[in-house]
Amino acid sequence: xxxxxxxxxxxxxxxxxxxxxxxxxxxxxxxxxxxxxxxxxxxxxxxxxxxxxxxxxxxxxxxxxxxxxxxxxxxxxxxxxxxxxxxxxxxxxxxxxxxxxxxxxxxxxxxxxxxxxxxxxxxxxxxxxxxxxxxxxxxxxxxxxxxxxxxxxxxxxxxxxxxxxxxxxxxxxxxxxxxxxxxxxxxxxxxxxxxxxxxxxxxxxxxxxxxxxxxxxxxxxxxxxxxxxxxxxxxxxxxxxxxxxxxxxxxxxxxxxxxxxxxxxxxxxxxxxxxxxxxxxxx
DNA sequence: ACCGGGACCTGGAAGC
DNA sequence: TGCTTCCAGGTCCCGG
Numbered sequence: 013x014x015x016x017x018x019x020x021x022x023x024x025x026x027x028x029x030x031x032x033x034x035x036x037x038x039x040x041x042x043x044x045x046x047x048x049x050x051x052x053x054x055x056x057x058x059x060x061x062x063x064x065x066x067x068x069x070x071x072x073x074x075x076x077x078x079x080x081x082x083x084x085x086x087x088x089x090x091x092x093x094x095x096x097x098x099x100x101x102x103x104x105x106x107x108x109x110x111x112x113x114x115x116x117x118x119x120x121x122x123x124x125x126x127x128x129x130x131x132x133x134x135x136x137x138x139x140x141x142x143x144x145x146x147x148x149x150x151x152x153x154x155x156x157x158x159x160x161x162x163x164x165x166x167x168x169x170x171x172x173x174x175x176x177x178x179x180x181x182x183x184x185x186x187x188x189x190x191x192x193x194x195x196x197x198x199x200x201x202x203x204x205x206x207x208x209x210x211x212x213x214x215x216x217x218x219x220x221x222x223x224x225x226x227x228x229x230x231x232x233x234x235x236x237x238x239x240x241x242x243x244x245x246x247x248x249x250x251x252x253x254x255x256x257x258x259x260x261x262x263x264x265x266x267x268x269x270x271x272x273x274x275x276x277x278x279x280x281x282x283x284x285x286x287x288x289x290x291x292x293x294x295x
Numbered sequence: 296a297c298c299g300g301g302a303c304c305t306g307g308a309a310g311c
Numbered sequence: 312t313g314c315t316t317c318c319a320g321g322t323c324c325c326g327g
Contacts, residue, residue, distance in 0.1 A: 014320060044304085073321075091321055092305080107305085126304045128321055170298065179322080186320055236307090239320070256320090277300075278319085 014089045016073060016150055016184030017224050018232035018239055018247065022095050023075045025242030026068040026120075029097040030077065033114040037061045045109040045124055048143070049132035059133040060085055060112070067138070072150045072183025076134060076141055084137035086144065087122070090129030096121045097242045125238065150184035151221035158221075162213035165205040172208060173201030174276060176220060185220050188233055188256045191281050193220035195255035200287045201280050207290065226252065255281040 014022070038057035040046055049056045063079035070076075075095075076084040087095065096105070100119045110131060112120040122131055134141035149156045161182050165175050175181055176190040185193070194201050196219035199212060208216075227233055232247030235257070240246055250257075254264050259272040263283040271284050 018320075088321080090304095091319070124304095125306070126319090126321095128304065168297075174299090177321090188320055233320075235320080278321095 014073065014093070014232070014239055015186035015189050015224070016152065017189075017227035017249070018234075019070055019073050019075055019089060019184075020152070020228055021232045021241050021247060022089070023068050023070045025097065026075070026077065026095060029118065029242060030065050030114065030116075030120060031068060032065065033116040033118065034062065034064045035060050035079075035120075036113045036115055039111040039113075040109070041111065042109045042127070044127045045122060045130045046132060048130050051133055056131070056133050059083075059135075069139075071140070071144060071153070072147050072179055073186070074141075074144050074147065074183075076137060078138035080138075082136065082138050084134040084141055085131055086134040086137060086141045087131045088129050090124060090126065092126040092238050093122065093124040093129030094238075094240055095242055096123060096240075096244060147179050147183045148181050151182065151217065151224065152184070156182075156221075158214060158217045161217055162210060165213045165217075166208055166210065168205045170205060171202045171275075172199060172205055172213075172216060173280060175205050176201075176216070177276070182217065182220070184224065187278055187280075188253070189220060189224050189227070191256045192223045192254060193217075194287060195281075195283060196223060198286050200282060200289055201275065203290045255283065257281065 038060050040053040040057055043053050046053050046056045065077045066081050067078040074088050076086045078084050098119045098121055105123045107123050107125045108121055109124050110122040134143055173190050176185045193216050197216040199216055227249040230247055230249040233249040234246035258270040260269050263270055266285045268283055268285040270281055272279050272281050
């Protein structure tokens with residue numbers, strides 16, 4: 013569910029509400045969300061208890077709470093994860109997985125219906141957890157190198173959409189913003205990377221950056237109550253989408269009906285006129 | 296190293 | 312009213 017803009021909204025909320033607070037303990041209600049933690053549920057709870065949150069950082073779709081400027085709690089929201097700041101007496105969510113009472117009097121909660129997301133203790137990970145060292149920088153990172161990403165894209169034969177979703181190449185882009193970036197760049201997602209011009213590759217990367225920045229200004233994209241900020245509120249960038257989720261609706265540029273096709277076990281939306289299907293490579 | 300496909304989960308909505 | 316099928320914003324891992 014959440015892509016870079018939605019995770020950044022959550023990061024900002026955590027920064028406002030949690031930095032400076034001490035974690036009194038962790039109640040792990042389901043083991044799966046901490047499956048990546050080698051310490052296991054009890055070890056995780058023990059490692060974070062008594063620690064003070066000194067910063068909240070993000071790269072791509074991952075976020076982490078720095079603990080005492082040295083270690084971290086690394087998190088990913090997967091398809092349905094939420095980080096909520098509640099009062100301890102608030103009713104427990106149906107899919108509440110981990111609960112952190114804080115000395116500020118608030119209750120930090122990780123809620124995740126499908127449990128593709130998770131939390132783990134990252135020793136030494138305050139600045140950048142080693143667990144995500146393989147993830148590429150995201151387009152909002154000051155040190156993001158669009159030229160280098162474009163170069164790599166053009167060296168590979170795999171489809172440009174698959175490459176946009178490859179978190180080791182560029183992080184933060186998911187299915188919604190990949191389709192939106194491709195629509196803006198007038199490129200079909202199945203175009204092989206090595207058949208893009210340098211200008212086209214740079215353009216689609218720039219469109220991804222721009223659309224994610226605009227979505228962030230609107231509080232992210234929400235279709236339902238599954239994606240919410242730390243206060244449980246939805247974003248409203250869904251009103252500004254041009255391709256994603258708009259099957260059979262007219263293209264905002266040319267009026268042709270937006271099409272939906274299955275691609276990579278998911279859906280891709282595109283304008284058949286503005287984003288023509290690439291011709292098959294000559295063998 | 297890259298490539299494509301399936302697995303991992305739960306539950307809401309649509310179809311019969 | 313049921314039951315079944317499809318669909319969902321992500322990643323990881325496998326064999327080729």
